[in-house]
Amino acid sequence: MVQAVKRxxxxxxxxxxxxxxxxxxxxxxxxxxxxxxxxxxxLPGSFIDISLADGVLHVRFAKPxxxxxxxxDLPLKTPTFIFRDAxxxxxxxxxxxxxxxxxxxxxxxxxxxx
Numbered sequence: 804m805v806q807a808v809k810r811x812x813x814x815x816x817x818x819x820x821x822x823x824x825x826x827x828x829x830x831x832x833x834x835x836x837x838x839x840x841x842x843x844x845x846l847p848g849s850f851i852d853i854s855l856a857d858g859v860l861h862v863r864f865a866k867p868x869x870x871x872x873x874x875x876d877l878p879l880k881t882p883t884f885i886f887r888d889a890x891x892x893x894x895x896x897x898x899x900x901x902x903x904x905x906x907x908x909x910x911x912x913x914x915x916x917x
Contacts, residue, residue: 826855835850835862844885850863859901860896869888873891881900881904
């Protein structure tokens, strides 16, 4: 059973922490909340970097302590993975088809639910 997770407390990088993504804070918060709701996986509440290139979305939550040793395929139709370090802390999320994930989660590119 997938648990519903209600969170709106994702925080963007601190001042001066530029990301390489055209996505705004609102869009990222909506996307991460929808991923949590759909998968039941609680993601970290803040991120340090976001990139979107060639349809691949990468969200970096924290620098890994040591190597990222665990990659978990999330239960979504769109290939989406979370990365954990040796301490089992979630350090990143990566989606291979950003537009497909938006469609699957019924989000529009501005981060609004349909």
